[in-house]
């Protein structure tokens with residue numbers, strides 16, 4: 008009792024100094040000269056909490072883009088040590104191949120004990136990892152892996168066939184409730200989860216046959232249990248995005264949040280994510296150790312092309328497997344859900360796409376990559392959907408080197424957190440005419456495409472840009488072509504809205520849909536053969 012009486016005021020005084028007095032003093036001391044930049048909120052120069060609040064509102068990239076525009080500020084202070092840029096010229100300075108900036112401390116804070124390819128900060132360690140994995144992501148393997156994507160696509164089409172309804176009368180725009188037989192976003196997530204596990208680990212989870220995301224998770228003590236794959240991954244990202252923006256206090260804020268039942272439940276749902284990754288990794292490692300020769304991404308973590316073993320530590324293997332299956336599923340699912348919604352809402356573009364796709368289909372059910380990979384309007388639709396709402400819209404935090412760096416023609420002092428959102432980049436009217444308009448045709452003129460491409464950054468850019476870009480296009484291209492060739496779709500109503508929440512990626516809610524077989528194309532039957 009006596010101790011508590013003493014401790015409370017002491018702790019209180021300590022917190023007041025650390026959280027209140029020192030930040031205010033520092034704000035006025037202004038050792039880095041950041042006070043000259045406008046603040047996102049009036050307290051942003053003193054505390055990170057306003058940014059945590061913006062993040063909790065659900066679409067921080069859009070909020071920040073609007074703030075840059077409304078305040079007419081190319082540089083905004085979003086935290087005491089953090090600047091957001093709102094001018095596309097900053098992209099190459101912050102993210103380009105020759106940038107001096109490195110990934111910000113955030114990545115070490117959310118990363119596991121072994122840095123993985125995604126969150127490792129050290130440039131030398133990163134390039135070692137990147138080199139190893141690049142072998143697996145090379146364009147040659149991409150084509151070798153087409154059969155994995157095609158097979159997984161066929162499995163999704165099989166599930167959709169079973170949920171097809173009668174055609175919607177042409178004078179009707181609102182299908183009956185019981186005709187909305189699929190949640191497209193749910194199914195497409197099951198597809199990308201299955202696809203990345205097959206490509207990376209030769210692992211067939213069976214979620215497309217089950218129709219849900221229940222898989223095996225495994226604790227370090229080898230005991231196993233069933234867990235929801237996507238739910239665990241999403242809740243982990245959701246919870247993290249609320250508290251991570253005060254890096255130093257992330258773990259403290261997380262602990263405090265667990266005092267509240269709602270957050271305790273959310274963190275609890277997130278808990279199995281690491282055990283799912285652990286199970287997937289040890290299962291594949293066992294197969295390798297038992298001498299099975301499998302053609303997948305994991306194999307390139309084990310040996311060089313000529314068969315020399317790398318002998319990596321288990322922690323490193325676990326980290327990089329986790330990075331790939333974490334980064335490789337929901338992003339592509341978001342892109343596909345998004346493009347599907349936009350096409351349904353823009354029937355003229357859907358019609359143009361169908362004509363292009365139908366012209367190359369023969370008797371196949373699943374699109375052949377060779378026939379569809381260079382269809383310009385198909386690619387234009389995919390790119391335009393990722394432009395208008397990038398699946399990873401966020402400003403990816405980078406850190407200036409200790410000696411500082413030139414960004415947007417300004418000298419930015421050392422160790423400052425800097426970023427520019429893909430959302431703001433993709434909505435700059437000087438680069439993308441009428442940026443709010445979904446217009447795939449803007450990509451059809453090669454000269455125009457060339458002009459826009461440096462500012463089209465859904466996969467980020469530079470040395471830390473996405474390594475899975477080509478795999479994602481492989482999946483998206485085959486899937487979208489196959490879907491529009493085989494089916495017609497309808498959303499619940501013209502007024503229906505897709506719900507989103509920006510965690511790290513732009514998570515999406517349900518997309519209920521009516522689906523039926525097209526009557527104007529020959530009905531090929533679906534043969535599902537799987538050798539995996």
Ligand code: HEM
Pocket residue numbers: 124125126137203330331334335336338339342397398399403465466467470471472473474475476478479
């Ligand atoms: C539409 C789909 C995708 C989008 C929008 C996307 C976006 C991104 C972005 C923006 C980054 C940079 C992240 C940062 O700086 O923090 C990134 C990195 C990464 N992505 Fe993707 N990605 C997609 C698909 C994939 C796929 C399919 C894979 C795996 C097969 C993958 C694996 C990775 C990895 C490993 C990194 C880290 C690369 C590095 O730091 O060297 N991504 N992705």
Ligand SMILES: *[C@@H]1O[C@H](CO)[C@@H](O)[C@H](O)[C@H]1NC(C)=O
Pocket residue numbers: 176178179
């Ligand atoms: C649509 O057309 C059919 C006949 O073609 C008619 O029976 C039906 O009432 C119409 N529905 C609406 C919503 O107008």
Ligand SMILES: *[C@@H]1O[C@H](CO)[C@@H](O)[C@H](O)[C@H]1NC(C)=O
Pocket residue numbers: 055058059085086087088089112251252253254255422423424
């Ligand atoms: C800004 O960066 C500092 C580290 O430089 C970090 O502690 C803080 O949490 C960051 N704040 C935001 C809003 O990103």
Ligand SMILES: *[C@@H]1O[C@H](CO)[C@@H](O)[C@H](O)[C@H]1NC(C)=O
Pocket residue numbers: 370371372
């Ligand atoms: C399509 O036709 C080709 C040759 O005309 C044939 O070899 C192939 O098996 C057919 N594929 C399907 C799915 O029917």
Ligand SMILES: *[C@@H]1O[C@H](CO)[C@@H](O)[C@H](O)[C@H]1NC(C)=O
Pocket residue numbers: 409420421422
């Ligand atoms: C940046 O960090 C380095 C190492 O942590 C430190 O030595 C240096 O003084 C810092 N520079 C600034 C401008 O904060």
Ligand SMILES: *[C@@H]1O[C@H](CO)[C@@H](O)[C@H](O)[C@H]1NC(C)=O
Pocket residue numbers: 144145146473474475476477
């Ligand atoms: C994707 O493929 C293109 C060639 O089509 C290649 O230039 C590029 O380096 C590949 N990107 C990645 C990240 O593997």
